[in-house]
Amino acid sequence: ADELLQMQQNENNWVMPAGNYNNQRYSELTQINKDNVKDLNMAWSFSTGVLRGHEGNALVIDGTMYVHTPFPNIVFALDLNNDGAIKWKYEPKQNYDETVPVMCCDTVNRGLSYADGKIFLNQADTTLVALNAADGSVAWSDKRDDPKRGATSTAAAHVFKDKIIVGISGGEFGVRGYVQAYDLDGNVKYKAYSTGPDDEMLVDPEKTTSMLKPVGKDSSLKTWQGDQWKIGGGTTWGWYSYDPDLNMFYYGNGNPSTWNPVQRPGDNKWSMSLWGRDLDTGMAKWVYQMTPYDEWDYDGVNEVVLVDQKLKGKMRKTAVHFDRNGFGYTMDRVTGELLVAEKYDPVVNWSNGVNLKTGLHDRVAKYSTARNGEDVNTTGICPAALGSKDQQPSAYSPRTGLHYVPTNHVCMDYEPFEVEYVAGQPYVGATLSMYPPEGQTHLGNFIAWDSREGKIVWSNPERFSVWSGALATASDVVFYGTLEGYLKAVDAQTGRELWRFKTPSGVIGNVNTYKHDGKQYISILSGVGGWAGIGMAIPSLENDTDGLGAVGAYKSLSSWTNLGGVLSVFSL
Numbered sequence: 001a002d003e004l005l006q007m008q009q010n011e012n013n014w015v016m017p018a019g020n021y022n023n024q025r026y027s028e029l030t031q032i033n034k035d036n037v038k039d040l041n042m043a044w045s046f047s048t049g050v051l052r053g054h055e056g057n058a059l060v061i062d063g064t065m066y067v068h069t070p071f072p073n074i075v076f077a078l079d080l081n082n083d084g085a086i087k088w089k090y091e092p093k094q095n096y097d098e099t100v101p102v103m104c105c106d107t108v109n110r111g112l113s114y115a116d117g118k119i120f121l122n123q124a125d126t127t128l129v130a131l132n133a134a135d136g137s138v139a140w141s142d143k144r145d146d147p148k149r150g151a152t153s154t155a156a157a158h159v160f161k162d163k164i165i166v167g168i169s170g171g172e173f174g175v176r177g178y179v180q181a182y183d184l185d186g187n188v189k190y191k192a193y194s195t196g197p198d199d200e201m202l203v204d205p206e207k208t209t210s211m212l213k214p215v216g217k218d219s220s221l222k223t224w225q226g227d228q229w230k231i232g233g234g235t236t237w238g239w240y241s242y243d244p245d246l247n248m249f250y251y252g253n254g255n256p257s258t259w260n261p262v263q264r265p266g267d268n269k270w271s272m273s274l275w276g277r278d279l280d281t282g283m284a285k286w287v288y289q290m291t292p293y294d295e296w297d298y299d300g301v302n303e304v305v306l307v308d309q310k311l312k313g314k315m316r317k318t319a320v321h322f323d324r325n326g327f328g329y330t331m332d333r334v335t336g337e338l339l340v341a342e343k344y345d346p347v348v349n350w351s352n353g354v355n356l357k358t359g360l361h362d363r364v365a366k367y368s369t370a371r372n373g374e375d376v377n378t379t380g381i382c383p384a385a386l387g388s389k390d391q392q393p394s395a396y397s398p399r400t401g402l403h404y405v406p407t408n409h410v411c412m413d414y415e416p417f418e419v420e421y422v423a424g425q426p427y428v429g430a431t432l433s434m435y436p437p438e439g440q441t442h443l444g445n446f447i448a449w450d451s452r453e454g455k456i457v458w459s460n461p462e463r464f465s466v467w468s469g470a471l472a473t474a475s476d477v478v479f480y481g482t483l484e485g486y487l488k489a490v491d492a493q494t495g496r497e498l499w500r501f502k503t504p505s506g507v508i509g510n511v512n513t514y515k516h517d518g519k520q521y522i523s524i525l526s527g528v529g530g531w532a533g534i535g536m537a538i539p540s541l542e543n544d545t546d547g548l549g550a551v552g553a554y555k556s557l558s559s560w561t562n563l564g565g566v567l568s569v570f571s572l
């Protein structure tokens with residue numbers, strides 16, 4: 001039986017990170033519509049008591065709301081039937097000194113999952129804990145990795161059918177990425193690495209395909225020098241999706257370590273790749289590397305959205321992904337065939353485009369950071385390392401057939417330098433400066449994208465990168481938050497702004513919606529931070545190149561907002 005498959009269809013609840021297995025972040029609720037959204041008011045709010053960046057969103061399950069925080073990863077259960085009273089609170093004990101200094105991009109956590117009467121929390125120190133939803137007591141827990149070697153967790157655990165899927169962070173510390181599957185009782189079922197020998201990646205040389213062809217033996221090992229794959233990154237800290245009919249799950253993985261490409265010649269497979277795996281066995285059905293031999297830190301972890309749609313007259317089960325490298329990819333999710341790959345920000349300049357036959361980019365030589373085996377200080381690369389989009393998840397409306405994508409509009413200078421691997425120490429090897437594209441002042445856009453054609457339908461400029469996840473509803477209203485702290489509602493067809501509200505802090509959380517006692521609510525976590533807001537989260541970072549280059553680009557953010565985690569809930 002698939003409890004979650006049933007529960008995700010109840011639009012009163014928000015039962016998993018994206019609301020739905022398919023990562024669409026779409027709700028059938030229609031009480032709040034284009035005409036009345038201007039009358040939205042704050043219904044109630046809740047302070048988490050934690051500073052630093054608040055990513056992700058609360059879950060709502062049958063009258064209880066579950067709210068998480070960044071490190072120390074507190075979980076609150078709020079009773080919606082009793083004025084939001086705190087039913088229980090869980091605060092894990094984690095070693096601050098071991099964990100927080102090795103989190104690359106703020107102490108964020110992207111949220112909780114639910115199944116079988118339990119709430120699953122993926123703690124920063126890599127402990128996965130199952131809490132009894134009724135009282136917050138610990139049912140079981142497992143610490144799967146070690147922050148002392150730079151391994152941490154920021155991603156939500158994702159529950160698909162009878163498995164809990166968790167990834168790992170630490171690409172900036174030479175951590176070798178993997179996904180690990182547990183059953184609901186906490187037994188490890190499999191582990192699949194991003195790099196290394198075929199059996200450790202759960203890759204079958206004959207049956208696993210890339211660009212529709214078998215990957216062949218040692219498809220990863222052949223693309224690294226010596227043992228470099230052991231510290232080769234490809235971490236797995238993004239949003240996962242699941243197709244119950246195909247019984248496959250989907251995700252992307254991150255950058256090869258180090259950021260200095262000259263130190264790791266080769267394609268560095270399978271970093272920077274999209275994966276489709278069988279849920280029961282973990283075996284890869286297909287894999288596609290978007291940015292072989294990465295020279296810019298264009299992690300491939302962004303969400304994979306599952307959409308059934310008509311391309312060139314033919315219905316397809318597609319997987320849509322907005323990569324850090326600036327391209328919006330549409331794949332056939334059954335076979336891994338590449339169908340569309342187009343720029344979703346016109347300023348992207350490192351590649352002229354993707355050859356749909358080979359899957360390879362036509363790279364522009366002057367934006368390379370490694371030429372003839374030597375480091376090159378390169379200027380004016382678009383996008384910057386944080387990509388045309390980072391972790392902030394998009395929404396999709398099956399009504400309009402469009403994706404609503406929070407984007408970054410940032411370029412960079414990149415100076416690679418030689419770095420030695422020391423376990424638990426930064427293994428970055430590049431100094432970055434980031435700034436808006438030439439002649440422009442805005443750092444973000446909120447766009448509508450047609451993934452059948454690979455085209456921008458409308459685009460709203462934003463002062464800062466839109467680091468918040470979007471929500472689309474069946475009344476054709478789309479919501480998102482901004483780094484200044486606005487929660488905005490726009491018209492799904494035109495992008496016209498319908499409403500805005502300034503929340504207590506910058507928004508890097510994801511908007512969601514639920515219904516309680518017949519009333520529709522919109523909820524959002526504010527609390528500035530994340531990579532874009534790192535200069536605010538850690539005030540001792542002062543130089544423009546601090547925070548891996550984000551401090552300079554987002555300097556003026558401190559004239560708009562201040563730290564502090566608050567959940568804000570709105571209704572008519």
Ligand code: PQQ
Binds near residue numbers: 170
């Ligand atoms: N995290 C954020 C954020 O939450 O704002 C942004 C980023 C991360 C990045 O742009 C990264 O490249 C990144 N990389 C890793 C990694 O390579 O393991 C981890 C994380 C993370 O766990 O938050 C980020």
